[in-house]
Amino acid sequence: MAQIRIIKDRCFECMACIDNCPSKSIAFEGGKFIIKDNCNACGVCISSCSFNAIVFDEGQEIIQRKREYRGVFIYCEHENGCIKDVSLELICKGREIANQLGEELSVIVIGHKIDNIAIELTYYDVNKVIKVDNSLLETFNEYLYVDVLEQIINVFNPQIVLIGATKYGMALAPGVATRLKTGLTADCTELEIENETGLLLQTRPAFGGNLLARIICPIHRPQMATVRPGIFMPANKEFERKGFIEEVPVIINKSEKVEIVERVAKESICSSNAEIIIGIGKGIGKPENIPMVKKLANKLGAELGATRAVIDAGWMDCSYQIGQTGRVVSPKIYIALGISGAVQHTAGIISSNTIIAINRDKDAPIFKIASIGIVGDVMEILNLLLDEI
Amino acid sequence: MDIIVCIKQVPNSNQVKLNSVTNVIERGDMKGIINPNDLFALEEAMKIKDCFGGTVKVISMGVPSTAFLLKKAVSLGADEAVLLSDPAFKGSDTLATSYILSAGIKKMGKFDLIICGQHTADGGTGHVGPGIGITLNIPYIVNVNHIENISNYTIQCRRDNDTGYDIIKAHLPCVISVAKNINQPRFVSLNGIKKARRTQIKVWNSEELGVNKNLCGLAGSPTRVKETYTPCFLQTCEFLEGSPKEQAKEIINRIIKLKC
Ligand SMILES: Cc1cc2nc3c(=O)[nH]c(=O)nc-3n(C[C@H](O)[C@H](O)[C@H](O)COP(=O)(O)OP(=O)(O)OC[C@H]3O[C@@H](n4cnc5c(N)ncnc54)[C@H](O)[C@@H]3O)c2cc1C
Ligand SMILES: Nc1ncnc2c1ncn2[C@@H]1O[C@H](COP(=O)(O)O)[C@@H](O)[C@H]1O
Numbered sequence: 001m002a003q004i005r006i007i008k009d010r011c012f013e014c015m016a017c018i019d020n021c022p023s024k025s026i027a028f029e030g031g032k033f034i035i036k037d038n039c040n041a042c043g044v045c046i047s048s049c050s051f052n053a054i055v056f057d058e059g060q061e062i063i064q065r066k067r068e069y070r071g072v073f074i075y076c077e078h079e080n081g082c083i084k085d086v087s088l089e090l091i092c093k094g095r096e097i098a099n100q101l102g103e104e105l106s107v108i109v110i111g112h113k114i115d116n117i118a119i120e121l122t123y124y125d126v127n128k129v130i131k132v133d134n135s136l137l138e139t140f141n142e143y144l145y146v147d148v149l150e151q152i153i154n155v156f157n158p159q160i161v162l163i164g165a166t167k168y169g170m171a172l173a174p175g176v177a178t179r180l181k182t183g184l185t186a187d188c189t190e191l192e193i194e195n196e197t198g199l200l201l202q203t204r205p206a207f208g209g210n211l212l213a214r215i216i217c218p219i220h221r222p223q224m225a226t227v228r229p230g231i232f233m234p235a236n237k238e239f240e241r242k243g244f245i246e247e248v249p250v251i252i253n254k255s256e257k258v259e260i261v262e263r264v265a266k267e268s269i270c271s272s273n274a275e276i277i278i279g280i281g282k283g284i285g286k287p288e289n290i291p292m293v294k295k296l297a298n299k300l301g302a303e304l305g306a307t308r309a310v311i312d313a314g315w316m317d318c319s320y321q322i323g324q325t326g327r328v329v330s331p332k333i334y335i336a337l338g339i340s341g342a343v344q345h346t347a348g349i350i351s352s353n354t355i356i357a358i359n360r361d362k363d364a365p366i367f368k369i370a371s372i373g374i375v376g377d378v379m380e381i382l383n384l385l386l387d388e389i
Numbered sequence: 390m391d392i393i394v395c396i397k398q399v400p401n402s403n404q405v406k407l408n409s410v411t412n413v414i415e416r417g418d419m420k421g422i423i424n425p426n427d428l429f430a431l432e433e434a435m436k437i438k439d440c441f442g443g444t445v446k447v448i449s450m451g452v453p454s455t456a457f458l459l460k461k462a463v464s465l466g467a468d469e470a471v472l473l474s475d476p477a478f479k480g481s482d483t484l485a486t487s488y489i490l491s492a493g494i495k496k497m498g499k500f501d502l503i504i505c506g507q508h509t510a511d512g513g514t515g516h517v518g519p520g521i522g523i524t525l526n527i528p529y530i531v532n533v534n535h536i537e538n539i540s541n542y543t544i545q546c547r548r549d550n551d552t553g554y555d556i557i558k559a560h561l562p563c564v565i566s567v568a569k570n571i572n573q574p575r576f577v578s579l580n581g582i583k584k585a586r587r588t589q590i591k592v593w594n595s596e597e598l599g600v601n602k603n604l605c606g607l608a609g610s611p612t613r614v615k616e617t618y619t620p621c622f623l624q625t626c627e628f629l630e631g632s633p634k635e636q637a638k639e640i641i642n643r644i645i646k647l648k649c
Contacts, residue, residue: 022476022479040602040603040608041608042480042607042608043607043613044607139555140550141557142519143528146523166551167549167550167551168550168551170531171532174483174514174517174518174519174520175519175523175529177484177516178484178487178519178520178524179523182611183482183484183610184483184484184514185612186514186515187513206511206512206513207400207511211617211618211619212617212618212619213616213617214615214616214617214618215612215614215615216612218613219611220611256560257560258528258558258559258560259557259558259559260555260557260558261545261555261556261557262555262556263554263555264553264555265552265553275648276644276648300644318570325569333644333647353647356640356643357626362628367626367628370626371626372626372627372640373626373627373629374629375628376633376636377633380633381636384633384634384636384637385640385641387637388638388641
């Protein structure tokens with residue numbers, strides 16, 4: 001367990017640490033600070049010190065152990081022989097982070113008959129592709145995949161592991177992190193390396209996007225995060241192969257405990273991969289106006305979404321809902337038609353590249369996050385738009 | 390079928406207050422509600438009990454006032470409720486929370502199924518269901534939006550993936566995290582309220598649980614909230630000028646430009 005150390009030269013003896021310590025383990029006696037045995041290194045004193053005078057005194061053992069963890073590892077998700085976009089985005093971001101740390105970038109790919117995917121991955125700017133190919137791993141099964149990923153991580157001891165915050169990624173990552181007894185930050189929208197410490201700063205929205213939290217994992221390794229799709233730029237293919245493929249032997253026990261009985265692909269009503277999404281708000285006036293919006297969507301090759309007010313009114317099916325309690329989307333362009341811009345809704349669209357809003361109320365909150373706005377009647381503009389295309 | 394449902398207290402609104410020193414959410418003076426997703430978890434458990442009999446117990450880790458919400462869970466039909474509460478649990482991240490809840494679940498006795506909500510409305514990670522599964526060394530399934538079949542030994546569920554859905558079968562005991570809207574939660578009944586009045590909420594602290602305090606609370610949490618901030622949107626909206634017709638034209642121009 002890490003201990004706390006007070007750097008004398010920086011300390012102004014303000015006693016804020018003593019006041020804030022939840023376990024009352026800091027005392028000031030005879031002009032000296034004493035850290036008592038009941039200190040559990042919770043770190044509250046560190047954040048309470050205005051003078052940066054308190055640090056984790058990690059001890060040789062932890063510093064040594066941390067040094068043994070090296071490299072940035074990306075978990076590559078794939079489907080029907082295609083690499084998922086989010087994995088390419090992670091390769092791009094991972095490369096940036098690895099360069100900053102002066103370490104290597106590796107990609108892990110798990111599945112069955114994945115030679116082509118592994119080869120394709122070597123054409124990206126990665127140092128190594130780690131492959132585990134086994135017929136038991138043909139379909140995603142968290143019970144087996146957690147085991148395999150844990151074993152891989154234990155072979156290579158990376159210091160950072162990034163996984164796409166897809167449905168499967170969110171099923172896999174917490175299992176692995178719990179096995180490794182390390183920290184995991186969910187659904188990050190920003191990642192950077194802190195200059196002074198080399199720690200991974202992981203930013204994620206909380207409370208429906210009303211608040212952003214920056215999370216660190218100071219002592220445990222690896223530092224793990226799932227990352228929201230569509231936030232970072234995808235990596236570009238290089239002309240020549242850069243990485244090499246390494247197959248790692250892992251033990252896979254055929255287990256009857258969890259079995260995927262069937263995988264069914266269904267037509268997605270509104271996949272989050274759309275380039276343009278048109279959001280329908282209560283301001284379109286009546287459900288009879290929706291076909292007009294559909295017409296515009298068809299012309300633009302866009303998909304539809306809606307606010308909860310629209311769903312609650314029964315104008316559209318609940319699968320269209322975007323926002324805190326609906327889907328999160330990140331298209332190139334989000335067109336908000338008659339949407340007021342409540343935080344619960346904007347939580348779901350905030351990572352769109354460009355938001356275009358049409359609302360007759362110049363002060364509507366949607367204009368605070370939109371980059372292009374029209375103040376006017378939405379149906380009038382809609383009619384004109386249809387004429388223009 | 391003996392089922393345990395995990396319930397968390399979350400703030401009533403999205404207006405949050407943070408301790409400026411620890412950056413930990415101040416839950417003390419906030420009137421909480423049952424995490425909305427956990428009501429689906431409870432209802433799903435009740436539905437299974439209605440068919441097969443057995444018990445539904447609820448468990449929560451939280452501040453003492455959470456007992457009030459556990460009473461509500463009893464009035465909704467739960468048979469028993471346990472609150473894990475101890476100052477040492479304060480500041481737990483999902484790893485520490487999973488550890489503490491697992492210890493509580495073990496102490497509660499035999500169970501066949503644990504049901505969690507998919508994620509909480511405040512922190513919202515969806516980590517705790519899998520965390521409990523791994524800690525107790527039993528299978529977990531997340532994102533369940535339909536239970537197709539359940540027997541004494543297995544459960545078969547439907548869960549969404551990004552492009553469709555999986556039908557997945559697991560041995561019991563196991564943990565499932567249920568997606569929102571998997572069912573329509575029932576209302577509190579008069580009998581339920583009477584029962585809740587009679588029911589004593591058990592409260593266990595760290596000693597009674599026999600947990601290692603170094604694995605609880607902030608001390609047992611690998612992650613730290615370094616800082617929190619409200620997102621600032623520097624973007625200033627550019628309002629398009631001219632007649633509606635000109636504006637419409639301009640939008641089309643922009644869309645074409647932005648698309649490539
Ligand atoms: C716990 C919780 C969770 C929630 N989750 C979500 C969620 O996930 N997603 C979500 O969307 N909402 C959610 N909400 C609801 C959210 O707070 C808002 O009520 C909702 O987003 C408002 O939808 P709206 O903008 O369509 O409607 P309104 O707020 O009614 O806004 C209509 C807008 O249209 C404009 N307008 C009206 N007529 C015209 C016209 N003729 N021409 C141009 N503009 C016009 C008005 O000026 C107004 O700004 C949630 C609420 C809560 C409490
Ligand atoms: N402190 C807690 N007490 C009881 N159950 C919890 C607690 N935290 C999380 N859970 C359960 O785990 C689910 C997922 O929570 P989270 O991982 O925080 O998003 C919730 O819906 C609850 O069912």
